[in-house]
Each structure stands twice: as structure tokens, then as C-alpha cells.
Amino acid sequence: MEEKARAHLIVSGRVQGVCFRAATQKAATFFGLYGWVRNKHDGTVEAIVEGSKKDVISLINWCREGPPISRVEKVDVTWQDYHGEFSEFGIQY
Secondary structure, three states, X not given: OOOEEEEEEEEEEEOOOOXXXXXXXXXXXXXXXXXXXXXXXXXXEEEEEEEEHHHHHHHHHHHOOOOOOOEEEEEEEEEEOOOOOOOOEEEOO
């Protein structure tokens, strides 16, 4: 059985106004993950991601690059207890 995981991400750099949320949603869906992504008022992007640990790690690695027009400076990851509370990966506004 695959190990389940949950991670809280804060992505810093040029990550707003560059389709980062939509690209993250697309990547998370590709990896079969659940949760959400949103812009924060401080210019960062925040996400909660749940799924298999290997797929969560894949999305974290993807976030370190982001979409082509972005410029990611840092991805802070906080591992949390898996809850299994999401049925999709959405964009919060």
C-alpha cells in the first residue's frame, strides 16, 4: 500500500500573475493529487497537497521550477498529517 502524505507549500519569487495557480492545478491533477492552491497577499503562492507521498514529492519538485514564465526563488514545505479531506485539486480565490 502506498504511503499517503500531506504537505503545506509556500512558494516565493515571481509566482503571481504568471499562471502559477492554474499550472499547479494542472500538475497536481496529472500526479493524481488533491487539495488547493491560492495566491497570498504577500506575493507568495500557498498550497495544501494530499496523495501518495511519491506524487506529493513530484509536485514539490515541479513547484521548484513552476511554469516557464515564473521565477521560483524558494519552496517552503511543511509536512502534515494526512487527512484525506479533498475530492479534487482546486484553485482558491
